Structure formats: C-alpha cells, structure tokens
Amino acid sequence: MWIGILIASNFNWSSHSKAVHEAQSSFEDPPVHPSELPVSTQQLLADQESPFVAVAEKVSPAVVNISAEKTVERRGLNDYFPFEDFFRRFFGEIPERRFPQTQKTKSLGSGFIFRKDGYVLTNNHVVAGADNILVKLPDGSQYEAKVVGLDKDTDIAVLKIEAGTDLPTIEFGDSDSLRVGEWVMAIGNPFPQLGLDRTVTVGVVSAKGRSNLSFGPEDTPNYQNYIQTDASINPGNSGGPLVNIKGQVIGINSAITNPTGMSFNIGIGFAIPINLAKWVIPDLVEKGKVSRGFLGIIFQKIDNNTADALDLPSAEGVLVRSVQPDTPADKAGIKIGDVITEFNGHKVRDGEKFRMVVAEAGPGQEVTLGIVRAGKKLIKKLTLADREKFISGTERELPAKEKTENWLGLEVATCTKALAAQFNVRFQPGVIVLSVERGSPAEQSRFMEGDIITKMSNQEIENIDDYKKAAKSLTDREKPILFFVSRDGETLFIAVKP
Numbered sequence: 001m002w003i004g005i006l007i008a009s010n011f012n013w014s015s016h017s018k019a020v021h022e023a024q025s026s027f028e029d030p031p032v033h034p035s036e037l038p039v040s041t042q043q044l045l046a047d048q049e050s051p052f053v054a055v056a057e058k059v060s061p062a063v064v065n066i067s068a069e070k071t072v073e074r075r076g077l078n079d080y081f082p083f084e085d086f087f088r089r090f091f092g093e094i095p096e097r098r099f100p101q102t103q104k105t106k107s108l109g110s111g112f113i114f115r116k117d118g119y120v121l122t123n124n125h126v127v128a129g130a131d132n133i134l135v136k137l138p139d140g141s142q143y144e145a146k147v148v149g150l151d152k153d154t155d156i157a158v159l160k161i162e163a164g165t166d167l168p169t170i171e172f173g174d175s176d177s178l179r180v181g182e183w184v185m186a187i188g189n190p191f192p193q194l195g196l197d198r199t200v201t202v203g204v205v206s207a208k209g210r211s212n213l214s215f216g217p218e219d220t221p222n223y224q225n226y227i228q229t230d231a232s233i234n235p236g237n238s239g240g241p242l243v244n245i246k247g248q249v250i251g252i253n254s255a256i257t258n259p260t261g262m263s264f265n266i267g268i269g270f271a272i273p274i275n276l277a278k279w280v281i282p283d284l285v286e287k288g289k290v291s292r293g294f295l296g297i298i299f300q301k302i303d304n305n306t307a308d309a310l311d312l313p314s315a316e317g318v319l320v321r322s323v324q325p326d327t328p329a330d331k332a333g334i335k336i337g338d339v340i341t342e343f344n345g346h347k348v349r350d351g352e353k354f355r356m357v358v359a360e361a362g363p364g365q366e367v368t369l370g371i372v373r374a375g376k377k378l379i380k381k382l383t384l385a386d387r388e389k390f391i392s393g394t395e396r397e398l399p400a401k402e403k404t405e406n407w408l409g410l411e412v413a414t415c416t417k418a419l420a421a422q423f424n425v426r427f428q429p430g431v432i433v434l435s436v437e438r439g440s441p442a443e444q445s446r447f448m449e450g451d452i453i454t455k456m457s458n459q460e461i462e463n464i465d466d467y468k469k470a471a472k473s474l475t476d477r478e479k480p481i482l483f484f485v486s487r488d489g490e491t492l493f494i495a496v497k498p
Contacts, residue, residue, distance in 0.1 A: 066127065297334060334369070429463070
C-alpha cells in the first residue's frame, strides 16, 4: 500500500492532459440500468440467492440439536502419580485417590428428523454410550430421546422423541446420482458452546467414494463410502444433514480432516451417503441393530503388478489373503490366493463396494462368486452367514500399501526358531527378512524386517536353498513376481518387478 502511494506521488496525476482525460473517458462507460440487461441476466440477478435461501428455509425446521450426557471413567491420582517409588520407599504407601472414579461429560452434535412421528437420524459417535439424550428443536422445545438403534460400523444412529404432534421432516435424496462439483449445503450446530445453532454453509461435492479413512481406534467405521465436501463442517455439525439444491438430504455430516490437529474446518469434510443410511435404517428401527452378510475372508486390492503376476487381464477383483475356518468361504472351498472377480454375476471392481454388496446381501442369502485360481475360472455357490456371529473385523479390507517395483535389497536367511524369536515373530518355515536396504526397491515395496517369505511365484519356500532355486528359475524378467509373505500371523501378497 505504501509503495503504491509513493509511486502515485512521484507522478503528478492531479494535472491531467487532454489526452489523458480522453483516454479515461473511453473506459468509463455510463452505468447500465438493470432493465437494459438481457432477460436471462436479469433473471439470474433476481434469482441468484433464492435457491440457497429456499433450501435453508425448507430444511432448517427439521434440523435438531443433540446433547448426550455420558458417564466416563476418570483416572485417580494413583493412576498417574509420578513419585510412586519414592513414596513407597519412604512412606510405605501412596497418597489416597483425590478424584472420583467417574464423571459426567456431554457430547454435543446435530441431527435431523426423517419421520414426522419423531424419528431422528444422527451419528453413532454422538450418542453411543449416553445415559441421557436431549433433543432440541428449532422452536426451542426440548425432548428426551431414546436410542432406537446404533450401528458403529457405519457411524449411524436412530433416535426417537415423543412430541405429541407431527414434526417437520427432510426428504431423502439419491446420493448415488450425486455428481462431483454439485452444490450442497450443510446445516448444523457448529461450536455449540458458542450458541451457533442451525448454521448454514454452502460448498460443492469435492469427491465421492472416499474410504480407508481413520478417525481413531474407537470411531473409525468399518464400512466407508464417504462424500467429500468443502462445505464448512465443524465440531457440533456431526449428524446434521448435507442437502442438495433441491433441499433433499444426500448425506450425514460426520467428520473433518485437519493435518494441523486443530478442530476446525480447512475445507475437507466428509458425509455418510444417505443411500447407505437408507439401507441400515429399517434394521435399526425394527431390530436396533444391522444384520450383514458374511463370507469369512480377508482380502486386499489388486494393483497392476499383482495383476500381471497373476496373469489377470486387469487390476480388478479382490485377492483373498486369509480364509477363516468354518465360515461360508471355507466351506465353499475358497483358498488363499483366489481372486474374486464376480459377485452374483456382477463384476467386482472396487474392494470397498465388494464389502458393501456382501454385507447388504444379508445373512442366509445364497450367492455366487466368480473366482480365478491359477489362471482358471471357477464358480462357487455359498450361503452367507451373519457377520455378528463371527469375529469382528475378520472381513475388513486392508489398505493396499504394497506398491512395489522389484525384489532387490532383501537380506534373507532360513527361518529358524531362534531367528523368529529374535524378530519377535511366530516361527514358520520359509526365509526371514534380516534387513531391507534403505532406498532399495524392497524398501519401496514395503518389505519389513521379520517378514517371512513362504512362497515365490507359486513355488514353496522352506529354506534359503528353495529361495535361491526359485529366484534362478525365473525366466520372464519383465513379469512381476508374486511373493507370499507372512507378517503378524497373516498372509500378504507382494508383487514386484525384477
């Protein structure tokens, strides 16, 4: 600013010449009256705010505040007393606890009414474990709410309030038809301690189908298909609606990401697609929980190297890493290394969507799997089990971190019980990775010390001689090599180029 003033001061702009005045006048057109604008432009100016205003007015009456009171454990002084040894040595005991063992906390969030008889949709993490839940309507009236159903796997909860009258609701839209770049509006109660009730923010759909997101060990849903938006979502917005320009809810505001660790929005927010909620709501209302189909496998995505190593035409499908005993997959003869390419006649292209369709098929449903085993196509029929009856998380897809280029940079030896103990891993015949050269392709491929290689390109590896023999037998130096690696008791598939 000061530089600009100085420059202007250095030129005598107050004594304009005729040429200067003429030049200025050529750029100073007279103001245009709105009536002189094209009809389409006039209409745009007249209507430019009405879509957002109309949506906010339509949706806001059904958006509610939620206050959930919880009883949580509070650590006593003994739990973190820094001078325990000192006091025991000189006084024989530690000072008594000075704090109560439990305390009341409040979780504040948002929600919205989706049935006129008082059914409210919100996030599981807002109300889970609550002793008392209070729902406040836009008119200021408050009601105690009861939990109808909770689903931690999708972070969705249904509440019920008794208002004694019909309540305003929000219409459900179709999140599957949502397009990136489409306008959306988030409504909720950010920073409720500041009293910022029913705040409206506007943005666009930044992306769809976001998965493999982590919100902490307790709050990360198993089933993820998030809508990403830059509409401002802040603490207290959780459970509120994300609506389209028609005023239809297409998502449930759920989380934000911020690399700085601060709890405010930087333009990256996530909402649960309403179509996922449409699927779980009936179960939550009728049974209080969600029943899901279950195969009994752990699988991973297939990258291009793995597809080449398995002679697959494309990097589609999922690769079976583990089969849980006495599950539908086990009984149907699914094996480690099988590639599932079809589910009920539909191609499997995305791992997260595959998990969704298996879950949505439901327990007791007979399904057909198309698989590829050693280059041969097979069809397997099986009846899905109830996921709840098996170990939680068995079927979770693990992130595909095995991005590899070649297998150089590995120092290996025959795995012995002594070496296994040294690396604190369970003994298994094979070769154990002693070290991984820094900056080598092996390090880039995410090999780790203590990994046990049990198979290479379908050749069993029980010792260092088998390993060397398998390496020497490679004929196609351009084709990726598939390693079977045991890590933490599970099998990993790592495909690398030589």
